[in-house]
Amino acid sequence: xxxxxxxxxxxxxxxxxxxxxxxxxxxxxxxxxxxxxxxxxxxxxxxxxxxxxxxxxxxxxxxxxxxxxxxxxxxxxxxxxxxxxxxxxxxxxxxxxxxxxxxxxxxxxxxxxxx
Amino acid sequence: xxxxxxxxxxxxxxxxxxxxxxxxxxxxxxxxxxxxxxxxxxxxxxxxxxxxxxxxxxxxxxxxxxxxxxxxxxxxxxxxxxxxxxxxxxxxxxxxxxxxxxxxxxxxxxxxxxx
Numbered sequence: 001x002x003x004x005x006x007x008x009x010x011x012x013x014x015x016x017x018x019x020x021x022x023x024x025x026x027x028x029x030x031x032x033x034x035x036x037x038x039x040x041x042x043x044x045x046x047x048x049x050x051x052x053x054x055x056x057x058x059x060x061x062x063x064x065x066x067x068x069x070x071x072x073x074x075x076x077x078x079x080x081x082x083x084x085x086x087x088x089x090x091x092x093x094x095x096x097x098x099x100x101x102x103x104x105x106x107x108x109x110x111x112x113x114x115x
Numbered sequence: 116x117x118x119x120x121x122x123x124x125x126x127x128x129x130x131x132x133x134x135x136x137x138x139x140x141x142x143x144x145x146x147x148x149x150x151x152x153x154x155x156x157x158x159x160x161x162x163x164x165x166x167x168x169x170x171x172x173x174x175x176x177x178x179x180x181x182x183x184x185x186x187x188x189x190x191x192x193x194x195x196x197x198x199x200x201x202x203x204x205x206x207x208x209x210x211x212x213x214x215x216x217x218x219x220x221x222x223x224x225x226x227x228x229x230x
Contacts, residue, residue, distance in 0.1 A: 031216070033218075042121075042221050043218070048217070055216075056216070106158035106160070107158050
């Protein structure tokens with residue numbers, strides 16, 4: 001009964017380095033979402049992907065951030081040249097469909113710390 | 116502009132009593148609402164949802180009430196148990212719109228159930 005799997009759970013990077021966060025959706029789910037949670041805040045939508053397609057990236061910063069969900073393998077959220085403000089918990093969610101009332105199932109998150 | 120507000124950062128309740136968590140929203144386009152529970156170092160876990168065509172949905176000890184005219188919803192937990200101690204997030208989406216996948220979260224309420 002594998003849920004949404006995220007790795008690594010914790011990631012420490014120095015300013016200017018790259019961070020790669022991985023997410024494997026629940027079995028059978030082809031819709032993936034990324035959210036970011038800053039300290040003392042709620043989760044904020046970043047991007048929605050289906051296999052090989054970015055559907056909506058309206059919540060993602062225009063620079064340094066990118067996401068992909070290849071035909072094979074996990075979804076990747078990539079942050080280039082990280083800055084201290086990127087320190088946050090990044091959660092991935094997946095769903096079976098995207099129409100109507102959708103329940104998204106979340107992974108345990110990756111906690112990114114930028115030194 | 117916070118569209119989903121959880122005005123109580125924390126709530127403390129005795130075991131066996133009722134816990135009532137509140138949530139207000141400002142976007143009248145929201146028509147689907149969810150509650151998630153989150154333990155430390157874990158991802159949010161889906162609890163219960165409600166569509167705007169209903170004013171109540173019940174699942175075991177959990178009941179969600181929706182007051183559309185007041186743009187307010189609440190989660191009732193009866194009876195409360197120590198294992199319910201967690202952060203509870205209210206989330207909303209425009210279920211019937213083009214971006215129904217985009218969940219907007221409140222900042223969460225930390226519930227502590229004392230034995």
